[in-house]
Amino acid sequence: RRPLGTPSDPRGHSVTPCDPPALSPGRRALLSLVRRSRHREVPLRELQRGKAPPGARLGVPFLLHDLLGAQRLQSVPTAAGPLLRLADS
Numbered sequence: 001r002r003p004l005g006t007p008s009d010p011r012g013h014s015v016t017p018c019d020p021p022a023l024s025p026g027r028r029a030l031l032s033l034v035r036r037s038r039h040r041e042v043p044l045r046e047l048q049r050g051k052a053p054p055g056a057r058l059g060v061p062f063l064l065h066d067l068l069g070a071q072r073l074q075s076v077p078t079a080a081g082p083l084l085r086l087a088d089s
Contacts, residue, residue, distance in 0.1 A: 025055025026063050031072060034086050041085040044075070 023031070030053060034042050044064070052060050064084070067073045076083045 026053060026058060027067060029053030029055055030060070030063050030067060031086070034073065034084060041083050043080065044082040044084055047084065
């Protein structure tokens with residue numbers, strides 16, 4: 001018998017919740033850049049134009065695509081172009 005409160009799958013193996021994957025230095029740098037901005041939002045053009053933050057080995061376009069796909073950033077369409085906003089967590 002399994003102890004109470006331990007999740008289990010149908011085969012009887014215990015299932016432990018997995019932690020979210022750790023952020024790479026490049027992802028952390030881009031998120032902190034957006035977090036430090038005035039309204040926690042930055043124009044996409046400004047991020048693409050700027051110099052890559054330290055630790056961004058894969059390049060800013062890849063990291064932006066990754067953070068948008070992981071829903072850590074939201075893209076908001078505006079008349080001046082897309083605006084990247086920190087996702088509510």
